Amino acid sequence: MTFTTRPELRGTFGAVSSTHWLAATVGMAVLEKGHTAFDAAVAAGFVLQVVEPHLNGPGGEVPIIVTPAGADAPIVISGQGPSPAAATVAHFRSLGLDIIPGTGLLPACIPGAFGAWLTLLRDYGTADLEDVLAPAISYARTGHPLVPRIANTIAQMRELFTTHWPSSAEIYLPGGVAPQTGRLFRNPHIAAMYGEILEQTRGAGNREARIQAALDFWYRGPIAEKIEQFCATQEVWDVSGRRHKGLITAQDMAEYAPQVEKPVSVAYGDYEIFKCGAWSQGPVLLQMLQILKGTDVDRLDPNGPDFVHLVAETAKLAMADRECWYGDSPDVPLDALLSSPYADQRRALIGAEASMEFRPGSPDGRAPILPPLRPVGTIPQPGVGGGEPTVARQVAPAIDRQGEAALTPEGAQRGDTVQVSAVDCWGNMVSATPSGGWFQSSPVIPGLGFSLTTRGQMFWLEEGLNSSLKPSTRPRTTLTPSTAYRDGKPYMAFGTPGGDQQDQWQLIMLLRHIHGGMNLQEAIDAPSFHTDHLPSSFWPRETSLGSLTLESRYAQHVQDDLARRGHTITLNDPWSEGRLAAVAREMDGDVQLVKAGANPRGVQGYAVAR
Numbered sequence: 001m002t003f004t005t006r007p008e009l010r011g012t013f014g015a016v017s018s019t020h021w022l023a024a025t026v027g028m029a030v031l032e033k034g035h036t037a038f039d040a041a042v043a044a045g046f047v048l049q050v051v052e053p054h055l056n057g058p059g060g061e062v063p064i065i066v067t068p069a070g071a072d073a074p075i076v077i078s079g080q081g082p083s084p085a086a087a088t089v090a091h092f093r094s095l096g097l098d099i100i101p102g103t104g105l106l107p108a109c110i111p112g113a114f115g116a117w118l119t120l121l122r123d124y125g126t127a128d129l130e131d132v133l134a135p136a137i138s139y140a141r142t143g144h145p146l147v148p149r150i151a152n153t154i155a156q157m158r159e160l161f162t163t164h165w166p167s168s169a170e171i172y173l174p175g176g177v178a179p180q181t182g183r184l185f186r187n188p189h190i191a192a193m194y195g196e197i198l199e200q201t202r203g204a205g206n207r208e209a210r211i212q213a214a215l216d217f218w219y220r221g222p223i224a225e226k227i228e229q230f231c232a233t234q235e236v237w238d239v240s241g242r243r244h245k246g247l248i249t250a251q252d253m254a255e256y257a258p259q260v261e262k263p264v265s266v267a268y269g270d271y272e273i274f275k276c277g278a279w280s281q282g283p284v285l286l287q288m289l290q291i292l293k294g295t296d297v298d299r300l301d302p303n304g305p306d307f308v309h310l311v312a313e314t315a316k317l318a319m320a321d322r323e324c325w326y327g328d329s330p331d332v333p334l335d336a337l338l339s340s341p342y343a344d345q346r347r348a349l350i351g352a353e354a355s356m357e358f359r360p361g362s363p364d365g366r367a368p369i370l371p372p373l374r375p376v377g378t379i380p381q382p383g384v385g386g387g388e389p390t391v392a393r394q395v396a397p398a399i400d401r402q403g404e405a406a407l408t409p410e411g412a413q414r415g416d417t418v419q420v421s422a423v424d425c426w427g428n429m430v431s432a433t434p435s436g437g438w439f440q441s442s443p444v445i446p447g448l449g450f451s452l453t454t455r456g457q458m459f460w461l462e463e464g465l466n467s468s469l470k471p472s473t474r475p476r477t478t479l480t481p482s483t484a485y486r487d488g489k490p491y492m493a494f495g496t497p498g499g500d501q502q503d504q505w506q507l508i509m510l511l512r513h514i515h516g517g518m519n520l521q522e523a524i525d526a527p528s529f530h531t532d533h534l535p536s537s538f539w540p541r542e543t544s545l546g547s548l549t550l551e552s553r554y555a556q557h558v559q560d561d562l563a564r565r566g567h568t569i570t571l572n573d574p575w576s577e578g579r580l581a582a583v584a585r586e587m588d589g590d591v592q593l594v595k596a597g598a599n600p601r602g603v604q605g606y607a608v609a610r
Contacts, residue, residue, distance in 0.1 A: 002526070005600040008519040015596035015609035016040055017581035018420040019055075019497060022144060023047045024598070026135045027422055028608040030127065037422035038066065039127035041430045042117045044420045046136035048434055049113075049450075050190060051144045054153050055416045055497065057437030058190065058450040059111040063276050064120055065263060065483045067490045069427035074483050074490075076276050078259040078474070079116025079434075081109045081453065082328075084247035085471045089461050091247075092469065097240060100457045100469070102539025103441045104238025105231055105246030107456035109475060113434055114218050116258045120430070122211040123260075129201065129210055133194050140191035140449075143184025147604055151181040157440050164237040165443035168451070172439060189449025193223075223448065224253035230445045231452075239539060246452070255472075263483075266290055266338055271514065272485040278466075279328040281537075282480040283338060285503040285510075287318040290343035291350075292511075302508075302516035303526060303554070305561035311511070312531045312548055312567070313350045315504050317359060319534040321346075324360035324368035327466025328474035336363035354566035356546045358533070369464045371535050376542045417479065417497030419581040423594050427585060431481035431493035433502070457539045478537050482506055486586075492520075494582035496599070500537050501530040505578035520582045520597030527553040528577035544568070551577050575601045583607070 009015060014037065016027035026047045027040035041064070049057050056062075062079040092100060100107050121132060155178040161169035162176075171187060172179070179185050197214050204213035217223065231246025238244060263274040266286040273289060275282030291314045300307040325332055336342055342363050349359060360368040417435035436453030444451055458476055459469035467476040480502045481495040496505050505528055512523040528551055532544040548567040550559065553574045563569050579602060584595040596607035 002518055002522045004522045004525050006521060008521040009596040009607050009609035011594050011609040012425075012592055013594070013610050014422070014424045015583045015594045015607060016044060016420065016422045017583050017596045017598045017607035018044055018048070019418045019579050019581060019599070019605045020048060020051050021604060021606040022051050022139065023418075023420060024606045024608045027420065030131070031424055033131070035127045035131070036125055036426065037424040037428040037430050038120050039125040039132060040422045040424070041420050041432055042121045042125060043127070043132040043135055044422070045113070045117050045432060045434055046133055047139060048418045048420065049437075050136050050139045050187065052150070052418050053187070053439050054150050055418050055438065056113070056434040057439065058114060058448075059445070059452040060434060060436030061109070061112040061453055061455060061477070061479065062116050062432050062434040063280055063477070063479050063481055064116055064430060064432040065274060065276070065481045065493065066120060066124055067429040067483055067493065068124065071490070073265070074263055074274050076261045076263050077116050077119055078261060078276065078279065079112040080279065080455070080474045080477050080479065081112030081256060082472050082474045083109055083456055083459065083469065084249065084252045086247040086249070087456065087469060087471055089463060089469050092461055095244065098461055099539065099541060100459055100461060101238040101240045101244070102454055102457045104236045104244055104454070105234065105442065105452065106238060106244040107454040108231065108246045108248055108442065108452040109455045110248060110252055110256045111437065111453055112256065112258060113436070115215060115256060118211050118215050119258045119260070122208050128207055129214055130198055133198060137191045137194050140187045140194070143186045145182055146179055146185040148181045149602070150185070151179055153440055154178050167444040167446045168439060171444050171449060187449050189447065193448055219256055220254045224250045226445060226448055227253060227452070236443055248452070252472075264334065264338065268293065269514070270487055271491070273510070274483045274485070276480060278326040278332040278334050278476075279474045280477050280480050281322050281326065281500070281503060282482075283326070283334060284318045284322050285480070285482065285507055286338055287321060287343070288314045288503070288507050290338060290340065291317065291347045294344065294347050297511060298515040302512045302518070303558070305558045308529055308548070308550075308558065308562060309354070309565055309567070310350065311504075311508060312529065313355060315507075315531055316355055316533045317346045317349060317361070319500070320358055320360040321363070323371050323535050325363065325466060327476045329466040332466055333364040333366075339363075352565065354546055354548070355533075356566070358543070358545065371460055371462065371465060372541070373535060373543045374541060376544050378540070378542060417499070419481075419495045419497060419579065421493040421495060421581050421583045423493065423583045423585050425592065427490065427592060429483065429490050429493045429583065429585065431483055431495050433479045433481045433495045433497070435479055435497070458537050476537075478502055480506070484510070491586065492582060492584040494580065496578045496580040498578055500532070500534060501578065504530045505580060509580055509582070520584060520595055524580045524582065524597045524599055527551045529554075530577060549577070551575065577601070579605055581605060581607065
């Protein structure tokens with residue numbers, strides 16, 4: 001019998017799954033008012049900014065996969081903001097840097113989340129701006145119960161805030177005291193900011209005009225001006241051990257608009273899986289599926305050592321291609337990377353033993369340019385780190401009982417990400433993976449109450465890669481929501497936090513659901529794993545060749561078998577790998593059946609369905 005922590009939720013009306021129960025319940029409340037899954041996701045997204053500020057914020061980013069009912073294919077709203085126009089390799093080199101810091105203002109990119117959420121609301125939703133902002137304003141003004149991870153992180157950040165980032169101390173250390181778990185925590189600055197947006201846009205005309213006026217207020221008005229002023233006048237301490245100003249200007253803000261794009265996809269049996277383009281790591285999942293098509297993965301025990309070995313070795317190959325070929329560039333050979341002949345070449349490299357090599361391929365005949373491969377421990381860590389893995393890398397921070405990365409002795413703290421997936425009674429579906437603007441990675445902007453995204457740390461300062469730093473270019477983000485069609489019809493929207501691990505964990509869940517006979521909740525609950533056999537996307541961008549991290553729930557014989565194959569095993573907390581959230585729909589005769597599952601790890605993710 002497959003173990004599960006809770007039932008797969010089923011109903012006929014709609015479902016919302018998220019990494020925080022308040023976001024899931026707010027999303028369902030929006031559905032109950034007669035609005036769409038798109039409106040529900042927007043409202044939930046704004047709530048997540050307030051109730052999980054260590055994982056995302058108003059100054060962050062969000063890629064969104066939007067599936068209108070009956071659509072032949074989804075569309076993508078890219079809420080990944082680009083680098084500032086002044087962000088060049090020469091500028092960073094002139095500062096004596098060979099790696100972009102993970103904290104402070106220097107790695108800040110244009111905050112794209114607000115633009116993406118409002119584009120979704122304007123173009124696909126039915127709710128008014130006030131409807132989707134009201135819950136977030138309420139929680140920011142009156143308070144939300146603080147989960148243990150946030151309280152612990154604020155306490156651990158106290159010295160940095162009081163010494164270097166006083167604007168953060170004002171918000172997160174009220175009266176000089178770290179807030180307590182379970183007590184109500186407030187951010188009146190965010191409440192006031194969103195309240196001002198509503199007040200200033202109230203007379204702008206119809207629903208769409210008011211939403212557009214809010215976008216103008218943010219990107220071409222007072223919000224942009226305050227961001228520029230802070231970046232231009234404040235020298236902020238970061239993990240380089242020095243102080244730097246930011247590069248974002250009001251002109252950078254004014255020129256930004258979320259890109260609306262076609263997704264990329266591959267067929268896998270009766271399924272078609274849709275992902276964001278190569279400006280994200282989304283095609284990694286598609287490459288892995290292409291490789292696995294020619295294997296016996298469908299006959300393997302989804303909790304056994306053969307399955308773990310095959311998936312880990314597949315991930316190593318796809319991730320090597322990600323690092324050498326992906327980026328916000330027309331030069332990415334994406335068709336070749338996703339082709340069957342190329343998958344055949346890559347599959348042939350998988351052997352019975354664990355690979356210790358970093359092996360990118362040549363999908364279009366060009367020799368790959370390798371990024372730096374820095375072993376773990378190479379880069380000194382003077383303070384707060386900027387990465388986002390839900391779990392620690394091999395010899396990086398230990399895992400706390402909430403399943404998120406704990407502080408190192410040096411104070412390096414990695415942020416993370418959130419997820420919301422929704423489906424409504426009409427069959428509209430959406431998957432969104434918000435992140436960035438973590439309070440532990442950049443100081444709060446006075447008068448706004450939020451921090452800027454530090455996603456720029458994902459650029460390389462080495463020339464020649466598609467992900468090398470360029471002005472006004474999207475960093476190759478790890479954020480990677482997913483949508484699956486089955487038999488040509490929209491079936492599932494899903495995703496997870498977790499940095500470089502996101503597509504690994506999503507693949508594992510998907511394979512267990514498709515081949516292992518597990519329902520959504522069972523596939524989420526089952527023991528999971530990941531490899532860090534890749535350059536981390538986050539400062540200090542280190543690599544753990546041969547690594548394989550397992551939840552300690554794996555049977556001893558599985559651990560022993562994998563160790564004999566040469567994997568360098570790290571055992572983590574039994575409930576530490578991923579924070580998946582998924583919804584699905586299918587027809588039962590002429591009636592829609594919705595399904596939902598949510599991650600129990602961290603004790604805060606929930607799904608709601610009826």
